[in-house]
Amino acid sequence: MDLHAAVDPKWQGLAHPNGDPIRLNSQDFVAIDRDRDATYDPIYRPQALYNRVAEGFHANNEAFLLQEVATNLPIYRPDAGPTDFHLHLPPGAFQLVLVTSGMFTFDYDGLVHYVGPGAVILQSAIVHRQLFYTWSGLPTGENLKTPQSAVPDPMSLGYSGKFLEAFITDPTSLPNPTVVGFDHIDEAETPRLAWGHSLHDRPPEAGFWFQDPLALEALYRPLADGQVKSAVPVHVRNLGIEVPSGHLVIGHIIATDPLGRSLLPKSAAAASNPADLAKGEVVVYRVIRGTAEFKNGAGQAIELSAGDSVTAGKNAIHLVGMGEDTQILRLGLLKGMENLRKWTPTQRDEIDGLAGQIITRKDIRPQRTEGKPVGYLYK
Known part of the structure; x- marks a missing residue:
C-alpha cells in the first residue's frame, strides 16, 4: 500500500470496485480464535x-x-x-x-x-x-x-x-x-x-x-425467551447498525450483570426481539468479558472466555449459557454483503x-x- 500507481490527472471519480465478489461461507462451519x-x-x-x-x-x-x-x-x-x-x-x-x-x-x-x-x-x-x-x-x-x-x-x-x-x-x-x-x-x-x-x-x-452507550436506544432489554441459561438475567443491547450499514450487518451485545450488582444500563420497555438474534448468514461472536457456552449442530459444547471469538455458519452454533458479568458482541452478516x-x-x-x-x-x-x-x- 506504500507503492502507488500513477494517477491520471483527468481522473473524474471512483469506479465501482471490480475485483472478486464477496462470498460468505454458506457451509455449517465453526472457526474458533482463542485469546x-x-x-x-x-x-x-x-x-x-x-x-x-x-x-x-x-x-x-x-x-x-x-x-x-x-x-x-x-x-x-x-x-x-x-x-x-x-x-x-x-x-x-x-x-x-x-x-x-x-x-x-x-x-x-x-x-x-x-x-x-x-x-x-x-x-x-x-x-x-x-x-x-x-x-x-x-x-x-x-x-x-x-x-x-x-x-x-x-x-x-x-x-x-x-x-x-x-x-x-x-x-x-x-x-x-x-x-x-x-x-x-x-x-x-x-x-x-x-x-x-x-x-x-x-x-x-x-x-x-x-451510538452513545447511555443513549435511550442503547439501553439493555431483557432476553425474553429464556433460551440462554444464566444465574442472572440476560439482557440485549441493539447496536442499531443494520440500517446505517446499508443492511449489510446487524449487531447486538448480549450481557449479564455481576452477581448482586446492577452494572448494565437497562430499559423498562418491552423485551428484546429474539428474532433479531437469529439474523445472519454468518455470525461472529466475541466474548468481551466473562464466559459463554455454545453448542454446535451435533450438540457438542464450545466454551469461550474473555478475548475468545467464534465465527460460524447460520445455524452451526447456538448460544446456550452465560456466566455472570459477561458481555458478548454478536455480529450477523447479511445477504447484502454478497x-x-x-x-x-x-x-x-x-x-x-x-x-x-x-x-x-x-x-x-x-x-x-x-x-x-x-x-x-x-x-
Whole structure:
C-alpha cells in the first residue's frame, strides 16, 4: 500500500470496485480464535497493536474481519500521538468501532467525538483522525490483558484505550488515502467535503452512525425467551447498525450483570426481539468479558472466555449459557454483503495515490461539536 500507481490527472471519480465478489461461507462451519493464541502486531502505526480474528476471517472466505486494537505507547511520543487525516473505502459502507476500554477523541470530518467504553461508531469514506487516547503506563503484557467492557464503568475508563474494529474484507486491500498529513494539519480549518461521485457501491440508507452507550436506544432489554441459561438475567443491547450499514450487518451485545450488582444500563420497555438474534448468514461472536457456552449442530459444547471469538455458519452454533458479568458482541452478516466486490490492487493504488486531491472543498464549522459528518465522497 506504500507503492502507488500513477494517477491520471483527468481522473473524474471512483469506479465501482471490480475485483472478486464477496462470498460468505454458506457451509455449517465453526472457526474458533482463542485469546491464548492471540498475537498483537503494529500493522499500521507503532502505538496500536492489532489482534486479528484470523481463523474466522480465513474460514469465512476472507469476507469479514474483526480485530482488537490496543494502544500501547504514550501519546506524547514523537512516533505516536494523533494520526493524520485519512479515509477508508471498504466495500459497501462499513467500518465499525466499538470502544472497550479507556478514552478516545476521534474527529470525523471535523466533528469531534469524545468516546469511552461502549461507544459505537459506524462509517465509510469519511475523512477522520484519532486525536487522543488514554494509556495506562503498564508494561505491554499487562496492558494487553486489562479487562474490557461495553459499559462505561469507572475501572474500564482508567485503562489504556482499546476498541474492537470490523471491516468487510481485509483493510490492507482497501484504498486508505491520507488526505492531510499530520505535519500539514491546520487546527483552525478541517477539510469538509470531498470528491462527489455516484459510483462507489454504497448501499441505500447507509451512512454515518454514532451510538452513545447511555443513549435511550442503547439501553439493555431483557432476553425474553429464556433460551440462554444464566444465574442472572440476560439482557440485549441493539447496536442499531443494520440500517446505517446499508443492511449489510446487524449487531447486538448480549450481557449479564455481576452477581448482586446492577452494572448494565437497562430499559423498562418491552423485551428484546429474539428474532433479531437469529439474523445472519454468518455470525461472529466475541466474548468481551466473562464466559459463554455454545453448542454446535451435533450438540457438542464450545466454551469461550474473555478475548475468545467464534465465527460460524447460520445455524452451526447456538448460544446456550452465560456466566455472570459477561458481555458478548454478536455480529450477523447479511445477504447484502454478497452484492459487493473487492477493490483490485490497481484500483486501490490509484485511489491511494490521489491522497489530498480527493478533497475539493473546505468549509469551517462554527463549532467543532455541532452538525453531523457528511460522508466525504457522497452528496
